[in-house]
Amino acid sequence: MANAHKVRIIARLRPRIDGEVDDGAIQVCHPTDNTAASSNSFSSTSAAGTSYISVPNPRDPTEVFKYPFSSCYDQASTQEEVFEQDVLPLMDVVYTGVTVTIFAYGVTSSGKTHTMQGTKAQPGVIPRAVETLFNKRSEYPQYQTSFSVSYMEIYKDEVYDLLVNRENASKLPVRECDGMVFVANLSSIPIANELEFDAVYTEATKNRSVGATNLNRASSRSHAVLTIEVKMLDPARNTRLFKMTGNDATRMQESSAINKSLSVLGKVVHALNSGHSRIPYRESKLTRILQDALGGSSLGLLICNLAPGVKFRTDTVNTLKFAAQTKKIENKPVVNEQDNRPVVKPHFAALNVQRPVQQPAKALLLPEVQPTAPAPVVESLPIANTKATRRGRPSLVPRPRVSRVSSAFQPMTAPLMQIPEGIPTSQSAMAFSGLGLSEEEINDRISKAVEAEVARRLEERERARIKEEEERAAAEQAAREASGSGSGTPSRKRSTRSKSRSPRKEEAQAQPIPPGVLTPLLKRHKDMDNELQSRLQELEKKYERGDKEAKLVAALSPVSRKKTGRAYVALARAHSEKGDLQVALDLYRKAESYVPDNIKLKERIIEIEWAVKNERPFVPSPKRAKKTKAERKQERRENQEREQEEKENPLSDDQMDVDEVATSLFQGAFGAEITNAVDDGSSEEIATVPRSKSASASPNKRRRAEVESDGSSEQATPAKRAKTKVVVYGSDDEEPLAAPTKKGKRKLLA
Numbered sequence: 001m002a003n004a005h006k007v008r009i010i011a012r013l014r015p016r017i018d019g020e021v022d023d024g025a026i027q028v029c030h031p032t033d034n035t036a037a038s039s040n041s042f043s044s045t046s047a048a049g050t051s052y053i054s055v056p057n058p059r060d061p062t063e064v065f066k067y068p069f070s071s072c073y074d075q076a077s078t079q080e081e082v083f084e085q086d087v088l089p090l091m092d093v094v095y096t097g098v099t100v101t102i103f104a105y106g107v108t109s110s111g112k113t114h115t116m117q118g119t120k121a122q123p124g125v126i127p128r129a130v131e132t133l134f135n136k137r138s139e140y141p142q143y144q145t146s147f148s149v150s151y152m153e154i155y156k157d158e159v160y161d162l163l164v165n166r167e168n169a170s171k172l173p174v175r176e177c178d179g180m181v182f183v184a185n186l187s188s189i190p191i192a193n194e195l196e197f198d199a200v201y202t203e204a205t206k207n208r209s210v211g212a213t214n215l216n217r218a219s220s221r222s223h224a225v226l227t228i229e230v231k232m233l234d235p236a237r238n239t240r241l242f243k244m245t246g247n248d249a250t251r252m253q254e255s256s257a258i259n260k261s262l263s264v265l266g267k268v269v270h271a272l273n274s275g276h277s278r279i280p281y282r283e284s285k286l287t288r289i290l291q292d293a294l295g296g297s298s299l300g301l302l303i304c305n306l307a308p309g310v311k312f313r314t315d316t317v318n319t320l321k322f323a324a325q326t327k328k329i330e331n332k333p334v335v336n337e338q339d340n341r342p343v344v345k346p347h348f349a350a351l352n353v354q355r356p357v358q359q360p361a362k363a364l365l366l367p368e369v370q371p372t373a374p375a376p377v378v379e380s381l382p383i384a385n386t387k388a389t390r391r392g393r394p395s396l397v398p399r400p401r402v403s404r405v406s407s408a409f410q411p412m413t414a415p416l417m418q419i420p421e422g423i424p425t426s427q428s429a430m431a432f433s434g435l436g437l438s439e440e441e442i443n444d445r446i447s448k449a450v451e452a453e454v455a456r457r458l459e460e461r462e463r464a465r466i467k468e469e470e471e472r473a474a475a476e477q478a479a480r481e482a483s484g485s486g487s488g489t490p491s492r493k494r495s496t497r498s499k500s501r502s503p504r505k506e507e508a509q510a511q512p513i514p515p516g517v518l519t520p521l522l523k524r525h526k527d528m529d530n531e532l533q534s535r536l537q538e539l540e541k542k543y544e545r546g547d548k549e550a551k552l553v554a555a556l557s558p559v560s561r562k563k564t565g566r567a568y569v570a571l572a573r574a575h576s577e578k579g580d581l582q583v584a585l586d587l588y589r590k591a592e593s594y595v596p597d598n599i600k601l602k603e604r605i606i607e608i609e610w611a612v613k614n615e616r617p618f619v620p621s622p623k624r625a626k627k628t629k630a631e632r633k634q635e636r637r638e639n640q641e642r643e644q645e646e647k648e649n650p651l652s653d654d655q656m657d658v659d660e661v662a663t664s665l666f667q668g669a670f671g672a673e674i675t676n677a678v679d680d681g682s683s684e685e686i687a688t689v690p691r692s693k694s695a696s697a698s699p700n701k702r703r704r705a706e707v708e709s710d711g712s713s714e715q716a717t718p719a720k721r722a723k724t725k726v727v728v729y730g731s732d733d734e735e736p737l738a739a740p741t742k743k744g745k746r747k748l749l750a
């Protein structure tokens with residue numbers, strides 16, 4: 001197969017069809033006849049000489065052109081003769097792994113379809129070739145042979161897949177990889193026998209004709225390329241042969257000039273024959289696709305179909321000229337063998353090369369059969385399902401035998417990681433090469449990080465637990481202390497008893513205890529236990545409430561906390577004034593959770609706690625006398641100034657005094673002003689008394705302002721007034737205000 005082969009050119013003259021005048025202008029001549037022409041003789045190259053086609057010169061009828069060919073088939077030739085004589089030998093070539101390309105070339109209605117496809121009664125080259133290929137399979141039992149088919153149409157220099165519905169067919173790109181040309185995304189359907197092929201081919205042919213009608217195409221201006229791929233896997237040698245046989249049913253309408261593809265085909269042939277360095281394959285899709293068949297590594301057979309009659313004389317001469325040129329093309333066929341033996345394939349990342357941005361066409365990414373894997377099995381699929389099995393594949397040109405992309409190179413989504421030097425090149429390590437670490441190092445780091453995080457969380461949890469325990473212990477201690485010696489004593493007593501039990505124990509063991517002696521002790525012990533139990537439960541509830549409260553507090557903004565605290569203070573004061581000290585105490589405590597930094601509030605709580613504990617009445621802060629109209633006016637003015645100052649110098653929580661609490665009490669937190677919340681019949685009112693200027697001003701300024709504002713007041717000295725601003729929680733140094741005037745509003749003093 002290493003020998004150079006020329007494209008074998010044969011010619012076939014079709015018989016006259018109905019309506020045609022057979023004037024004998026074009027004749028097939030065999031030298032053995034010693035006649036100029038014989039329209040009824042069989043074709044062939046005789047021993048006496050080469051058969052030729054005789055065509056009278058259109059310009060000079062007296063002159064005759066003779067075109068010799070390897071085989072000349074006259075009008076009486078049969079399909080079988082053509083196949084047996086010129087196609088069948090190529091089938092054996094296919095089984096040696098060489099690509100074979102068979103062209104049919106000619107003007108419209110010259111008999112290309114008849115020769116290649118034929119009819120049911122007279123099957124042409126294609127069905128006969130397929131049948132032969134399937135039959136020959138048994139002659140090569142050492143191979144596991146599979147077949148697949150693809151079919152494309154080139155129309156107006158665009159490629160369409162004939163194996164997909166014409167409606168969905170899109171233009172297919174022609175691509176090149178390592179010098180090999182292929183049609184990307186072209187479907188390929190596996191076929192198991194001739195019947196399956198017939199079904200696929202018939203359907204595809206319909207597609208073509210239907211498509212041509214729908215798209216208003218002229219079938220004579222299109223080219224059809226059918227490819228039958230034969231894969232032969234040699235399990236023993238683990239090699240695979242790629243063999244293809246193709247049919248290029250080119251159609252020429254009136255002249256090659258009309259059809260760009262054929263025109264370029266002629267140029268390609270001319271360039272090849274002239275030995276030009278540049279062959280214009282790329283000027284048309286047809287020549288690109290057939291690049292390998294034209295001067296490539298395949299074997300070629302060109303069938304020139306000729307129509308009889310003087311009417312076709314010019315076209316026939318053009319066809320024959322083209323054929324005569326093509327004859328000179330030399331192909332160097334090669335066996336498309338692929339070595340499937342195991343190859344140590346490094347991981348892609350280990351190659352340390354940049355992955356190409358554009359992936360090779362799908363067809364070139366067919367995974368190779370691995371040595372351990374079973375050979376590919378071509379299943380016999382019903383035609384109805386064939387569309388599901390379609391996949392992209394190269395065109396009839398052989399697939400490249402070099403630089404094949406293995407399955408390891410199948411599309412990857414992750415970008416290539418460059419491998420730093422010095423890093424182990426194991427496959428697993430390479431996956432982490434982007435970090436510059438080996439897999440073990442990465443795993444180690446991850447483990448350490450996880451461990452550290454777990455340890456951190458455990459530690460955090462333990463701290464929280466200890467804190468909780470401490471708080472609980474402190475609370476219990478506080479509860480014991482709050483409940484007086486009664487509660488604290490038992491444990492101490494118990495402890496004492498426990499300590500002093502040992503000597504007694506010995507005594508008890510020595511002397512039996514008289515009956516009834518322990519009864520009161522046990523009863524007392526039980527009472528104490530019950531009391532302790534109930535207190536503990538109470539404490540738990542309290543802390544549960546406290547916990548909820550704490551969560552609520554945490555959820556509020558500082559402003560909201562302050563407002564809520566003020567609201568609780570106001571309510572607490574109301575209850576305090578009613579004498580409901582326990583409720584007031586609870587409310588003050590609630591207020592404290594919202595404004596924990598307010599010292600005055602803490603003092604107030606302690607005072608009330610003491611009062612409750614000692615069942616003593618709680619004396620609320622003295623009430624301020626109501627102000628006169630002028631005083632109120634003055635106060636309003638001061639209030640405005642204060643607000644202005646407050647805006648400029650906002651108070652901290654520590655600065656909040658009772659006035660603030662009272663002011664925000666109902667307006668801020670509850671959105672309403674509560675008046676006479678505790679209407680005890682006195683002239684006092686719970687009202688939104690504006691905070692005095694002193695409340696927000698700096699100490700000196702505050703005092704000065706109070707002196708000024710209260711200077712006319714008959715109720716208190718400036719100093720006293722100042723104190724009233726800050727002693728609202730009943731601090732010990734508070735001095736009572738003078739009796740309220742009739743319409744005076746009272747400040748919210750607890």
Ligand SMILES: Nc1ncnc2c1ncn2[C@@H]1O[C@H](COP(=O)(O)OP(=O)(O)OP(=O)(O)O)[C@@H](O)[C@H]1O
Binds near residue numbers: 014112251
């Ligand atoms: N060798 C032959 N024997 C008998 N009839 C033939 C032969 N060759 C062609 N014909 C008939 O001639 C007619 C035209 O042939 P065919 O359709 O194959 O031409 P074609 O080159 O494929 O035309 P087109 O390019 O327009 O598709 C058909 O009716 C076909 O049956």
